[in-house]
Amino acid sequence: MPRPSVEAERREQILRAACEVISEKGYKALRVTDVARHAKLSTGSVHYYFETKRDLVHAAFEWNFSRSLERRKSILDRHPNARDRLHAFVDSYLPRDDETAAAWRVWAETWVEALHDPDLRKLNERIYGEWRGIIAEIIRLGQAEGLITPGDPVLLANVLVSMIDGLAIQALVGSKHMTIGRMRSVCDHLLETMSAEPVQAAIG
Amino acid sequence: MPRPSVEAERREQILRAACEVISEKGYKALRVTDVARHAKLSTGSVHYYFETKRDLVHAAFEWNFSRSLERRKSILDRHPNARDRLHAFVDSYLPRDDETAAAWRVWAETWVEALHDPDLRKLNERIYGEWRGIIAEIIRLGQAEGLITPGDPVLLANVLVSMIDGLAIQALVGSKHMTIGRMRSVCDHLLETMSAEPVQAAIG
Amino acid sequence: MPRPSVEAERREQILRAACEVISEKGYKALRVTDVARHAKLSTGSVHYYFETKRDLVHAAFEWNFSRSLERRKSILDRHPNARDRLHAFVDSYLPRDDETAAAWRVWAETWVEALHDPDLRKLNERIYGEWRGIIAEIIRLGQAEGLITPGDPVLLANVLVSMIDGLAIQALVGSKHMTIGRMRSVCDHLLETMSAEPVQAAIG
Amino acid sequence: MPRPSVEAERREQILRAACEVISEKGYKALRVTDVARHAKLSTGSVHYYFETKRDLVHAAFEWNFSRSLERRKSILDRHPNARDRLHAFVDSYLPRDDETAAAWRVWAETWVEALHDPDLRKLNERIYGEWRGIIAEIIRLGQAEGLITPGDPVLLANVLVSMIDGLAIQALVGSKHMTIGRMRSVCDHLLETMSAEPVQAAIG
DNA sequence: GATGAATGAGGTTTCATTCAT
């Protein structure tokens, strides 16, 4: 009696395994065998759910992207204040724990692969755009509350988001200079720059 | 009488070819045959100068990195004023022309490969550190001249450099949102933020 | 329900093929393709069972050695009398039929390869030692029965075994001088030398 | 001004180098580069004197064979008595010093290569035959002097020579059982067996 | 005579993919 859910379950099992392997060894070095081993399945089974290696890795890229976004959205819901939300959001992107670092590594692989693959460009366009939109919206709200410096919210979102990306890459690459602590300081500095003086706001 | 050695010439010829291929297809898809074809040599000749494919690509990564750094240094020499230098420097990193875009793509590949390769980590540590140091020094000079906002120059350099990295990745990935024009706007905004008030400078 | 594993069967199929090729062309000229063709498999399949060419050939060397030893042991069991056993044993080593000649050629390759390979030295030590031990034991028994001349049985075994090796090499190399017939004569001469005087046996 | 002797000199230099490499690594693993390095020449120079690798190795095989034979002949000249000559001869074949061991290894390679190469068969036929003839002649003389047991001298030579070959192979392969000391004991035993009782000879 | 840069054919090895079970 085949359970209808088994397919979805197996797919997730395989995608999770694929992300683990990509994070550990990179797409270049990933072998279908590795993914099968991580998922405790055979290569045959992996191919039963994903026609080609390319399909598998693309699905894994998407899964990783979407999953991270969901996790961030749930973090935002816990903070009503715009400035707090921004801080919490930035905080959640520091590659402190293994899970976050792994997700970052998979993103980095996605971007580099997207340099040569139109399908992945679209994926990035969609998910990265959504991310940027969320940040811009928070900034907009913060500006309305007088907590954040005025200026084009999308431009400010771009400043913030790309800086985080750049910092994270250096942190992940293991630069001794760019520790998690220093990454946080740099982020905090930028967030301060973007804060409006609450006193002045009150006076004005 | 030893013939003038062609070694240096051939090595550069091959490294240039390797960077072209990495930029076009990525490390993952690079075949030694491709490099040989680009360099108008046989695969045997490529292996005559580089023992393994890995050696070849690592040397290409280093060549690309160092070469870009040299090019930037020469740009700096043309601008005496610190704020101009900073602008010129940032400007030179916009992936406008093919050459700059190609160099960026190779960096991106270097970073992602460095996630799994200690040797490349060291390479990044060295060259990226030098780059960051140069920016920090310009900022320090700018501060001394009263043209740049006070604050830890290294921290400010990190803000600037990582933001450029993050923006460039999105621009290179071909995000419709992140065009060269928008990248420039975002950079200009940050540079403005980092400028000291000219009024104060006049007073001082 | 696990399918009956074909592994043992395939491995033997491949080892037999490898020995055929080694015997025909020598290790130096052996290509994995040849072995695959002889085994009616693809090169991929050969590598499915043996990681490297070296592993394959070493396994073949061992298989050849052990197999010959087993065959000899079964021959011995048919002869109760020590002197008969010795004769039968020696007889079974004349490279008359193709199978025996092939086995000899593979041994010769093993020895020469062992000159440069510690793993094969160990293999030779083990199997050759066992062989020498068996002969020494027969000699010991023959001495107890008064059929074989006295003296250190191991030393006598060494005389016999190494002479057979040396003769076989010349016979296999195709020396016109060292035919199978002459090889047999030389062996018989030595065996006679090693026989105890029948007169004494008559007296006793 | 080309010296006429330079060619002969270079050829010997290269052949000696080839034998060194064969002895160290075996024919299978020999690369022309290795020979060139040992001879302190370039690969181009090696090919200037030997058209192909095969030519080079065959010439080296022949050089090694002939050279050893010459060395043995000069040893014989020092011993007038047949039994002494036999002992001296056998003694000179124990692979004690590096030079003798190296020559043995090259012979072993020659034989194994000869299994698949008619030209080398002829070489072996010629040189090995000469060697066997020399031993047979000594035995004949010894028999005439009443120092050696009667019987077909060629057959006795075969017994002796093949036993030495077989022992040497095991000694060279590095068998812990077959040390130089034990090899000598076995040889001495056989030579004793082949000795005629001097007393009886005197009486007869 | 001598060199060593350059070649390219040929071999081993890897691994995504297939398919009978």
Added chain:
DNA sequence: AATGAATGAAACCTCATTCAT
């Protein structure tokens, strides 16, 4: 649904050989 044995295309790499200097 799942397996894993088998495949073969494709890639890296080696190295004898050539040839301009």
